[in-house]
Amino acid sequence: MSPNKYLVWFKEVGKEDVALVGGKGANLGEMSQMEIPVPPGFIVTARAYYHFLDENNLRPKIRKALENLDVTDPINLERASNNVKKIILHAKVPKKLASEIMGYYSQLKKFKGLRGLIEKEPLVAVRSSATAEDLPTASFAGQQATFLNVKGEFAVVDAVKAAWASLFEARAIFYRQQNHFDHFKVGIAVPVQKMIQSETSGIMFTVSPVSNDKETVVIEAVWGLGELIVQGTVTPDHYEINKENLKISLKNHVRQDKMMAGRKIVSVPTKLRNKIKLTDNQIVKLAILGKKLEKHYFHPQDIEFAIEKNEIYIVQTRPITTLNSTSVTLEPVKIELKKMPVILEGSPASPGIKSGPVKILKSAKEIGKIMVGDVLVAPQTNPDFVPAMKKAVAIVTDHGGRTSHAAIVSRELGIPAVVGTENATKKLKNGQVVTVDG
DSSP states (O other), X not given: OOTXXXXXXXXXXXTTOHHHHHHHHHXXXXXXXXXXXXXXXXXXXXXXXXXXXXXXXXXXXXXXXXXXXXXTOHHHHHHHHHHHHHHHHHSOOOHHHHHHHHHHHHHGGGXXXXXXXXXXXXXXXEOOEETTSSBTTBOOTTOSOOEEEEOSHHHHHHHHHHHHHGGGOHHHHHHHHXXXXXXXXXXXXXXXXXXXXOSEEEEEESSOTTTOOTTEEEEEEEEBOTHHHHHTSSOOEEEEEETTTOOEEEXXXXXXOEEEETTEEEEOOGGGTTSOSSOHHHHHHHHHHHHHHHHHHTSOEEEEEEEETTEEEEEEEEEOSOTTOOOOOOHHHHHHHTTSOOOOOOEEEEOOEEEEEEEEOSSGGGGGGOOTTOEEEESOOOGGGHHHHHHOSEEEESSOOTTSHHHHHHHHHTOOEEEOOSOHHHHSOTTOEEEEEO
């Protein structure tokens, strides 16, 4: 693919085009070429982002806003982030580029809607794909923004600009600085993809993310759009499948009361609340797709899927980043643990055993309260919690599964985590010393 293009269709790029379309974009292109069921779309390339910066002379202004920034100070970090985002959002998308984005969006009408209808103004997901994202060594999980159910030419251009601005979310600035990535050497591409109005969605790991068992495919699923499973806002169903013979070895079903539909959080219909999310047939079909992707990439994959009208679509794949976490022999500690009363149980999300005083955070606005050595307890975490997670010795959440943000980041950091305990924030008390067995 020519590195001079501002926009490309998915099928025009592949896994070698990360510098142009970022990790997410490259994988969407690669899967489209493989005939994996990927909803159609196009990518506004990283070159377009750099062109936007240069046309508006934004680099010096952004550099000044980030000058001498101490990313460990949450208040200053938030202030710097807001300043940079304002600089980007107030700048104009060059006319020719805006016109090209609108032209590509209007061509999405030619693709039959996923229900077989031609849509005048299709609903699209506008995602962010940083050029340092979804790498085997660093996931940058959830660092940039996603905009769902965007409709209309002007709205798509605005969403692309908002995605560019999200490269400078406080959490993204922090993550880059901590991982020694230059802010201006990380570009951002923006995939624009036809929306799936998922009845069910979820995440699949082609190896067990907690035990690193290579013979097991793990699938977690929720009703509605997949944002809530990533955020850990709801606890998903959990399924395990033997990779070799495709036999389902575990089905753990969880009641679900709220879901995401369109842009809103709504109540799950009463008849679905206690119903299992995936049929056996769907579980096996997903596992087959997972095996195909793992074989193609020569690396275990973390895959997002959506199901509409019983059709399975893959909306993202990336390498699992936590496979080389060192395992520690914990048998003597386990024997000691047996003498202690069990206060709470949940899903094992990141292995290890650590003790420390509880610090309950109701939201990311409270991350300044965490001290080194605390056990971070929260309803769920999102990428804004990462600075606090780096100080914590362990993490416990009320909601979420083993594929949620809290679980993935805990495994990357190598700290124990237990998720989906239901009532940790109510049952535990600030300052109470607890031991967490992940």
